[in-house]
Amino acid sequence: MSARTNTADGTPLYGCMGLGGGWDTTPYGPADIAHAEAAVEAALDTGITAFDHADIYRYGKSEAVFGEVLSRAAGLRERITLQTKCGIRLPEDGRPGLYDLRGPTIARRVEESLARLRTDVLDVLLLHRPDPLADPAEIAATLTSLHRQGLVRRFGVSNMSAPQIARLQAHLELPLTVNQLEMSLHRRDWVEEGVLVNTSAGAGVGYPAGTTEYCLAHGIRLQAWGALAGGRFADPEATPAGRLVAELAARKGTSPETVVLWWLQRHPAGIAPVIGTTRPARIRACRDAVARTPELSHEEWYELWTAARGAPLP
Ligand SMILES: NC(=O)c1ccc[n+]([C@@H]2O[C@H](COP(=O)([O-])OP(=O)(O)OC[C@H]3O[C@@H](n4cnc5c(N)ncnc54)[C@H](OP(=O)(O)O)[C@@H]3O)[C@@H](O)[C@H]2O)c1
Known part of the structure; x- marks a missing residue:
């Protein structure tokens, strides 16, 4: 067993999207706070110290219950890295949901997140999704101002392609340090894109070409949302990939959860999984993804990939 040596690379975050009650505006209650407390405690026990949020999760209630947890645990805020996102607006007043990366919207959303999280500063702010109408110069000016005011330490993006990141970075002096994308043993287009070049199978891959390599080359940390694939590989009876994970x-x-996360972490990009289960036992099952360097040989990594795709590589 080898201990993880470089904790800056590939160390999982805990994703808080499942905390705070329903996806509606009904207020959260004591049971939702207790649920959040148990999840946060399990994450901390597991060695996870970075927490991922978004302003929209459970209509703000994920951040709000987390703020309650922070207010009850003296000194916890100083021990953790707090990351949130802005840029998506949920449907309201009969209008469909939309993306909004206008400067004043970003600034207002940051103020609201800080209040809900009961903190003075965000360690990391991600722009949740690209807004085709946004002006990168205006975004950059807003982010710079938030940084100068001491409200946000670092910035990143989510669900963005290499050209979109490059365009924004060209206007911004501060480095973009994170790109959070859906990546897992189930959602594999981030790695398939690179090997299905010039094959008919490659035509079906929607991942923006070169984004993984761009992030690697520019020191942008890849974070994987949906990293546990919603538990798809947890049942050894359900699929050949599930059986291989269990074996x-x-x-x-170690646990099947850890093997699923090791598959991401074994890639040289140092992908950091964002763990979304709210069940303490499942969170604790991810312990070796924090404590141990991924122990998958070259051959085992490819075996898992092939089993999950259900077809040999070209
Ligand atoms: N940037 C973005 O656009 C974006 C989008 C989505 C999510 N995220 C972030 O990524 C985090 C993780 O994403 P996610 O929740 O979609 O992915 P996930 O961790 O792969 O899936 C967790 C979900 O699957 C369920 N599940 C069922 N069986 C499971 C099993 N055996 N093991 C693990 N989970 C099982 C969990 O329910 P239980 O809670 O009952 O275990 C939970 O609802 C979120 O919390 C959020 O922070 C970001």
């Missing part, structure tokens, strides 16, 4: 877990003396 590898038994052989390595």
Whole structure:
């Protein structure tokens, strides 16, 4: 067993989207706070110290219950990295949802997140999705101002392609440090894109070409949302990939959850999984994804990939 040596790379975050009650505006209650407390405690026990939010999760209630947890645990804020996102507006007043990266909207959303999270500063702010109408110069000016005011330490993006990141970075002196994308053993287009070049199978891959390599080259940390694939590989009876995950877990003396996360972490981009389960036992099952360097051989990594895709590589 080898201990993880570089905790800056690939170290998981806990994703808070499941905390705060329903996806509606009904107020949260004591049971929602207790649910959040148990999840945060399990994450901390597991060695996770970075927490991922967004202003929209559960209509702001994910941030709000997390703020309650922080207010009850003296010194916790100083021990953790707090990341949130802005840029998506949920449907309201009969209008469909939309993306909004206008400067004043970003600034207002940051103020609201700080109040809900009961903190003075965000460690990381991500722009949740690209807004085709946004002006990158205006975004850059807003981010710079938030940084100068001491409200946000670092910035990143989510669900963005290499050209979109490059366009924004050209206007921004501060470095963009994160790109959060859906990546897992189930959602594999981020890696398939690179090997299906010039094949008919490649035509079906929607991932923006070169984004993984761009992030790697520019020191932009890739974070994987949906990293546990919603538990798709947890049942060894359900699929051949689930069976292989269980076999590898038994052989390595770890959990199936860890094997699924190791598959991402084994890639040289140092992908950091964002763990979204709210069940303490499942969170704790991810312990070896924090404590151990991924123990998958070259061959085992490819075996898992092939089993999950259900077809050999070209
Ligand atoms: N940037 C973005 O656009 C974006 C989008 C979505 C999410 N995110 C972030 O990424 C985090 C993780 O994403 P996610 O929640 O979609 O992905 P996930 O961790 O792959 O899936 C977790 C979900 O799957 C359920 N699940 C069922 N069986 C499971 C099992 N055996 N193991 C694990 N989970 C199981 C969980 O329910 P239980 O809670 O009952 O276990 C939970 O609802 C979110 O919390 C959020 O912070 C970001």
